[in-house]
Amino acid sequence: MSDLLDPRNDFVFKRIFGSEENKDVLLVFLNRTFAESGEQPLTEIVLLNPYTDKDAPLDKQSIFDIWAKTVEGKLINIEMQLFNKYDIEKRTLYYWSKRYSSQLQEGQTYKELKKCVTINILNYSFITNERYHNVFHLREDHTGLELSDDLEVHFMELSKLDDQSVPMEGGLINWLLFLKGADKSNWEVLQMNEPTLKKAMDTLEFLSQDREARRLYEERQKYLHDEASMIEWATEKGIAKGIEKGLMEGEKRKAIEIAKNMLSFGIEVSIIAKTSGLTESEVEALKD
Template identity: 70%
Template sequence: MNDLLDPKNDFVFKRIFGSDENKDVLLAFLNTTFIEAGEPPLTEILLINPYTDKDAPRDKQSIFDIRAKTTTGELINIEMQLFNQYDIEKRTLFYWSKQYSGQLEEGQRYRQLKKCVTINILNYSFLPNNLYHSVFHLREDHSGIPLSNDIEIHMIELSKLDEQIIPIKGGLVNWLLFLKGVSKSNWEVLTMNEPVLRKAMDTLEFLSQDAETRRLYEMRQKFLHDEASMLAGAREEGEARGEYKKATEVAKKLLAKGTDIAAIADISGLSQEEVERLQSH
């Protein structure tokens, strides 16, 4: 049998959780997420953008988020982030706001706006805490009074899970260990805790044995790796430019005070030649 595909790949993740035939898998995952956050479970879920063959990652700009709606009209968006794209908090608020405001058509009242929930599953650490599941709402700082319940953002950080500790009861951690890629030797325990996980595992095994799916997966995996490398490189270059700019500003101030060039080079980190060039301008 072929090695299993990585369920954290957003293309594979959507095949498992975002297809009409696996709506029960998505519902079970959502309910463990909401119950852990103290929210009531759902009885039914409607997929707004179910997976189709058109979602195949031939287009590098494909977005494999999962959008769903509850029976009461609340909107849920789930996104898997295999690599750090940076500014995830601003990106999350931007897409949440588009989803929220996009509900209204011209002439409709604001009261018709429904709650929007964003669930980000991150394959890296982001928040300065030790929680693998953090939930954000809009509340008053001192009293904790909610301004509105319409905004709810979940940050799930797989990197904060200890995959060596296998749970002995049901709950979200079982699903997250599966996504993180825990050894198949532990799958039986996870499915005893969360029976619907078996269908997710069966789907992953089926996809892993399909040659065309594996080809598309490799295509998507390469794009994600390349994109992550490009973003990291751009960020490092930007930081380097920022440090150089700071160094030149310090050097210019010291030059204005008549400080010795060798001393300026030592303090700023610039070379003496760079300081001399600044002096001549």
């Protein structure tokens, strides 16, 4: 049998958890996630952007996050991050706010807004504690009084599971150990703890043996590696830090000059925009 594909690749992750035929897999994963934050289990989930064959690995229009909605209208966004794109907390709040505000149609009142939950699964460490699953809400500093339940952000850090032994009971940890790598030696125990994991494992094995799926996976893997290398290069050269300082001082010309230099290296517009703080349209304009 071919080597197993890496389930941390967002293309593969969406095939396993974000397709209509595997909606039951997503539901169990979400219930294990929310159980750790004390929420009631979900009975049904609606996929807002299910995987289709149009989700091409190199197409910038393809969204490899998983967007879902509960029957009560709560919105859920799940994102797998194989590499550190930096400023994940600001990026998370930015996209959370867009999803939250986009719910209102003209003439609707604010009370129509439903809770939005973001779940970030990271292949690197970000939170400065030992917990592999951290959950954030809006609460008062001294009393813990909740301002609103509408914001909920989860960070799951797979890198913190390096020394984690396989549990002997069900729960979220089984799902994260499956995602952490394609080591089949623990699969039997993991699926005994979490029976629905067998369907996720079967899907991964099927994809790993499918020639077209492997081709698309390798395209996506190369794209993710190239993107990470570009960001790392820019960071090591001090470009990100220099631009941040320049923008804070109101010296946008510095950001533009550095963006032009990055363009000369053939770096993608989306990467330059994320690194510099300029918009993609501003970067595009620099080409001329």
